[in-house]
Amino acid sequence: MTLAHVDEALEKGVRLEVICERLGVAPRTIQRWRKPATAEDRRCGPHTRPANRLSEVERRRILAVANSEEFRDASPKQIVPRLADRGEYVASEASFYRVLREAGQLAHRGHAKAPTPRPRAEHTATGPNQVWSWDITYLKGPVKGAFLYLYLVVDVFSRRIVGFAVHDEESSTHASVLIRRSWQEAGCPEGLVLHSDNGGPMKGATLLATLQWLGVTPSFSRPRVSDDNAFSEALFRTLKYRPSFPRRPFASVEDAHDWVTRFVVWYNTEHRHSAIRFVTPDDRHFSREAALLARRHRVYQRARARHPERWSRDTRDWTPAGPVRLGPSPNLTPAVQEMKRIG
Known part of the structure; x- marks a missing residue:
């Protein structure tokens, strides 16, 4: 499929070097891909044995x-x-x-179970309420050394916060209640995937039983990999770096809940998110982004018509962001990822 796209680009006059640069491969790699599977490998290797070779x-x-x-x-x-x-x-x-x-003896030694690689969870959201991400973060509480815990659920496609709760402890029971309430408020979506890290509340029996009853598929990050739940982590960063985030500890659970409520309203309805063409999560979640981005495109077209000398290229891209993938392969360039998505 990749070669088909390469041939299409070459027919349109794109140079091979430019194509290879976009794909992150060398021109020699393209030539090797074109060889039939039955082609002879003409690499002959070294002609002499190393002088220091083991006897x-x-x-x-x-x-x-x-x-x-x-x-x-x-x-x-x-x-x-x-x-x-x-x-x-x-x-x-x-x-x-x-x-x-x-000698074929480089295998796991000893009685312990050999480590097995765990593939990275990959889910693609083409619309709201298909893939959610959730996590728990600390908030400073009224007692020094003790914390409050913010439970937060975000829709991966729209970045909309679909549910939150503040408690004075980490508990699978609290998480179960939050997920059930968020699922019901979202209209009981079918085929939902819920992604999280490997914390105790995330893998607790109460929550897993609730997910099974709701028909929600659990998904977990790889052990000891901090960026597999990046959507929730990025949201926590936005929350704690808000200018209005209190510098002093929260006085109570209710105080923290009130502040988070105001943050959620601002985030969902006012915050222009950079990953979704700077529309608000609510606009994307409720399918208002296409009309909004079309208006922006017309504004730019009128500006270009008034002063064409100020535009050496096309106007800014205001097309919708499209599907969102949770956990893309880190070994593929964006161009190859796009080709895999299309093909």
Whole structure:
């Protein structure tokens, strides 16, 4: 599919170097993609053996040491220093790893379960109430060293805050009540995905049972990855950096609730969000963004007609932002991500 887009761009006169720069690949990569699967690999590799190559006897000794009763449950990182402590040098740590890999023995050692990679959760929202993100953040309370806890749910597509609560403790029960209330106020949407990190309240039995009863699919960040729940984290940053955010601790749960209520009203109805073409979350959530952005486009067209000499290129892009993906692959350039979305 990517090659089809490349060919289409070439037919329109776009240079290959420009296409490769947008895709983040080298021209040689495009040439390699065009080769048929049956093409012969004509790379011949080195013609001479390295002078410092391990002999067959040395390779067998490395395998014998690594598989000995003393070292069979140890990695090369442990084997090499322990040999050095005894005044022995068999090979470097890298050589141990290379020989074990070539012998098919570079596998997990010991009785512990081998680590398994966890794929990053990816969900695409093409409209409101398809993917929500939620999290809990600390608020300073009336007692020094104690905190209040703000539970906050945001719609990933529109960035609209669809529910919040303030409590004096973290609890799966409080989270369950909030999610149920937010789900009902949103009209009981079907097929909803609720994303969060791996905190205790997020994985509590009470909340998971509630999600199952509501038909909501839970989604979780990878362990120890702080940016997998970026939508909620970014919202907390906006909240705590508001000029009106109190510098002193909140006097009570009610005091914090009142302030957050005012913030939610401002955020949903007045805040122009940079990720959605600077419309408010409410405008995007309730399908008002297309008309609003069309009016902005007409304003810019009239301004350009009055002073065309001031516009060397097209006017500002006021088209709607489009679908929002939660957790895109970090290894793909934006251009490749767009191609995957279209194709």
